[in-house]
Amino acid sequence: MVGFVGRADAPQVLADRLARRLADQMRLAGPVKDPVGWLIGVGLPQRQQCGDVRCDDRMLLDSGQDCPRCAEKQADRRDQRRAVAAAVDAAMPGASEAERRAATEKQLHQDVTARAWAKAHEWDHVRARQAATAQARAKAAAAQPDAEGPAAPVAPVVLPAPRPAAATPAPEVAGVDDDQELVIEDLTREQVLDWRTHAAHDHQIVHDHIARYGEHSAQRLFTRSFVATVQRLAGLGHLDLGYTPWRPA
Structure with missing residues (x-):
């Protein structure tokens, strides 16, 4: 947040976020029963609703505008x-x-x-x-015999545009x-399970969803714990052993 609004304005922006989400909580679900859990899971995290990294609850962090x-x-x-x-x-x-x-x-x-x-x-x-x-x-590269002197630079491979x-x-x-955008509310339970099964086999689906719809949308579709696991494994790089919290049928 500091990177978007600066150190001087960050406390006020965070306070506004907490006030806004607490008002939503009281209106939709009632009093907070677990303050610490609510702050960690609901009150404090940025809820990016689109691909713009500045987006938080459909507002821009750096300007406060829609x-x-x-x-x-x-x-x-x-x-x-x-x-x-x-x-x-x-x-x-x-x-x-x-x-x-x-x-x-x-x-x-x-x-x-x-x-x-x-x-x-x-x-x-x-x-x-x-x-x-x-x-x-x-x-x-493996089949090419070793030659004396420096090897000639290999021209980069240009991939064709994806075909539908x-x-x-x-x-x-x-x-x-x-x-057309994906509307999670329109998906049936079977379709949600299909998305999660595909994501369990291919974590890139989660990254693509976050890039297009935002992390909050991905957490709703794939669950918060699975998104966190995918992001953690992505940070491990070559240590990713293919672990997934689901066991697809």
């Missing part, structure tokens, strides 16, 4: 919801309001889930190509933004 990236994400979601609702209204002119609302929520959920899995598959292909390229370079993975697309809806 986070523009979070505002843009919210605007995109509202635009998409309006577009889907309009398409549902056109397709179901005689349906009741409850039926149209249910159809809209179902369509939104299908769009979000399909695009999220497509992005995950795309990253899988990118990492597979990177690993294959590194392996090919290692084999070529083959995935079953969700039904097309006019006016829906292709860069």
